[in-house]
Amino acid sequence: MAKKQYNSGLSFKFISVRNKILMVVIGIILFFAPFIFIYFPSKQKDLLINSYNEEVKNMAATVALGVNVALIEQNFSGVEMSMQYAKSDDRLTFIALIQIDTLEAVKGKARELKKTAFSVFPEKYNLDTEIQSSDAIIVKEAPIQSEVLSGKVMVGFSTKTIQETVKKVQVTSFIASGLISLLSIIIGYILARNISNPILILRNAHLKVGEGDLQQSVDVRSRDEIGELAVSFNHMVEHLDKAEKELQLQKTRIEEKNKEMMDSITYSKRIQYSLLAKEIVLKGKFKQHFLFFQPKDIVSGDFYWLHDLSNGRFVLAIADSTGHGVPGAIMSMLNISCLNEAVISEKLTEPKDIMNYTRDKIIDHLMFDTEGGKDGMDCALLSFDLKTNTLTYAGANNPVWVVREKKLIELEPDKMPVSKHQRDTVPFKQQTLQLQKEDMIYSFTDGMADQFGGPKGKKFMYKQLKQLLIDISELPMKEQRAAIESALTAWKGDLEQVDDITLMGIRI
Amino acid sequence: MKNYVVSAERKTPEIMFRANGELKITGNSRPEDGKNFYKGAFDWIEDFKEFSPSTITFTLDLDYINSVSVRILLTMLQTLHSILDDKSKFKVIWKYDQNDLDMLDQGKILEKSLQHPFVFIEKPA
Structure with a gap:
């Protein structure tokens, strides 16, 4: 493929066909890049986190349900058993039963809620009853309602595993999209080259013909418009060559005739002069x-x-x-x-x-x-x-x-x-x-x-x-x-x- | 009826013949083959006859005429002269360069040969 800079007389900047196609492919990829690399992975992450949240919530609700049932039956070991369900989960950071009492307003003070944690697992865990969800922990509650006590179940699940999963997903997503983009670029490049190669062959042949070489012909057989161009180019060059040869012949003939005429007129001049x-x-x-x-x-x-x-x-x-x-x-x-x-x-x-x-x-x-x-x-x-x-x-x-x-x-x-x-x-x-x-x-x-x-x-x-x-x-x-x-x-x-x-x- | 127009070239004049009777020949008349060059004009005049025109104004504004053209021009003038019954409606205008007395002379010679008055118009140099 010749890299000659050809001044075709066009006044705008020259961009080769191959580069144009490549630019389009890359442009498309770049256009979708934010979606591929940012939006989808982050959406994945959100989905994962949301579902985790839901899981924790369900966990809290399940435990609360168990506790409520146990309390109605006044089955205290049943309460422990309900909590067991959560305790066996590796991801659990803590689970606690909180009793909430409403204190009567006393002397102008507003009603207060007194929260007392009466069962905390793990025992050594330092529970803050006001704890909220954060990056490291997801905290969910479910209410407990009985004659004996009212309160809530609080569960806290570590986000560590979910974070690991999220990371894995992100990486996988990233790698997949990266591969797809790369593949697209490669395919785009191959496509561009396949289209532009025959065009370049045709162009180079045209250049040579433009410089006077009428023996050119192109061997491009693709079954498309470019193939047609090649065939018609070959015909055209053949015709040009024939016409050129004919022209040369005529020119020579005319020059000979002209010379003959000039010679005879010049000869006549001598004769005229003699008179x-x-x-x-x-x-x-x-x-x-x-x-x-x-x-x-x-x-x-x-x-x-x-x-x-x-x-x-x-x-x-x-x-x-x-x-x-x-x-x-x-x-x-x-x-x-x-x-x-x-x-x-x-x-x-x-x-x-x-x-x-x-x-x-x-x-x-x-x-x-x-x-x-x-x-x-x-x-x-x-x-x-x-x-x-x-x-x-x-x-x-x-x-x-x-x-x-x-x-x-x-x-x-x-x-x-x-x-x-x-x-x-x-x-x-x-x-x-x-x-x-x-x-x-x-x-x-x-x-x-x-x-x-x-x-x-x-x-x-x-x-x-x-x-x-x-x-x-x-x-x-x-x-x-x-x-x-x-x-x-x-x-x-x-x-x-x-x-x-x-x-x-x-x-x- | 269509007008007859021939563009001026190196050795031949512009011919502009209009169906309304305004005929003009302008420029340089020295064709190698005068008969051939003016054939189209004569053919048009033949067709023009069929139209029974009422007036003809023939303007000749020439810088140069060779001898062949002079003869042809005379024939043309005679042909045109014969078309109209009322000869006073046939007007010949001969334009010549102020310094070109030769051209004025040529006009006078043609006038005499045709035996029909020309209008001579001098062009400033």
Whole structure:
């Protein structure tokens, strides 16, 4: 039996089942103890003494009767004979015949009773006619009434034997009750232990299961509720063990599947990257630039694309395909392929034409889509002529901002996407802007402005973005990028990234 | 007729459609599978039609809508618009954060597409 102190989380003091039963048994015994040890023996004693008293009384009465009869017959030896009855009793201390005369009142004195003892046995006994019963002696009287004399018989019996008897009875009673109590305690203890042992076995098995050992089973076969508990416990542990094994299996399967998926997505990322504008190309085209590109998942719906145009200029696209993750990435492939077609096969050079063509192509490709084929992209197309420092821009929902000497010039896009739409027959418009040296051009997708965060968990918003870009517009490229990254991280906090984020800055 | 209630979750809004014609969508609408998420709402609207309601007040209080949700919302607006004969009893309330001009814009675009006036309510930041 383990004596481990188990903190089962219960807030009250722990008393074991065995001790509880034991406490009840002892409590019952203690409750009855006063009766057993005090009341009954004393009651016995009283009974014995009372019966002794009665015996002595009867003795006195018997003798008195004999004496009365003898006196009536004037048979004096009969008187002696009556007394003989008492004299032969070992317990007798004395027996006496007392004559009582009533003295006449004389001269104002009250009537007196004169008691004279005229026959005392044993003869040498010093009788006090007024003697009363005490612990050592029981004195009883019986009246004698005759013509010859009146008085009483007084007998005194020693209590010695009765005391011995009382003691014997007390001791016997004490021993008997003591034995019974002891037996009860022992039985109580055995009972308590028999009940608590299987419970302890069950408890220990439960503890082990709680710690993770699912191979436990209990061998308790008592034919009662505890036996039932044991059987059901064993079943339960079996089930738990099975379930645990199944869970492990599923977990392993899921982990394997997940790893496979992650591996294939990571592989896709490389492929996607091969279609995005190369860093080396961007460096070659722009005096200075930085790119903040942070997909939400591993592969991205956002993309940035650059291509030479047939008129000697080149075009840059910052786009946000519908969706993100795998579907977004697949859509971005289609979008890029349509853009490529526009500038390579169709040799289009004007951003608005490129947008219009690309839109038509995307709509065509998705014509048979069961969900309505409304996918496509938001996009900013920037065509640069760096000899004349002109920027031609067409936009679908994505604006372009130019910061010049801390002032922001907004190039507003058309409020429609490059995809099937209510207004998809409306041609895109385009704008041309004369750029100046040191101008900062910012092109981005809505990922940054839509990021939730800050003290109230709200969106970052364009207003804040404008201010941020104006503030950093005169910093070197690396620092601008760092500033944007830290602003985003600070804003986002623990919240998840809402969408792909793309922000490109170009210094003229 | 029972009300239709969906609790808000991380990527989906709270939907509270009452049989008395008060319809509300509140929160963040960027479900991965928009069609699936809004199916229950559309089913309820179908049942709602049978009840021949006399007024509909549709309150949209959104922090974020992804493009899928925008399309679905437009369809929903159009469906609701078609239920009532007296179009003046169809009220669309578009709530937007004071600083979120994007959301205001989105509301204006939907208003234009639906060709039915919205009530724009600005919420303090």
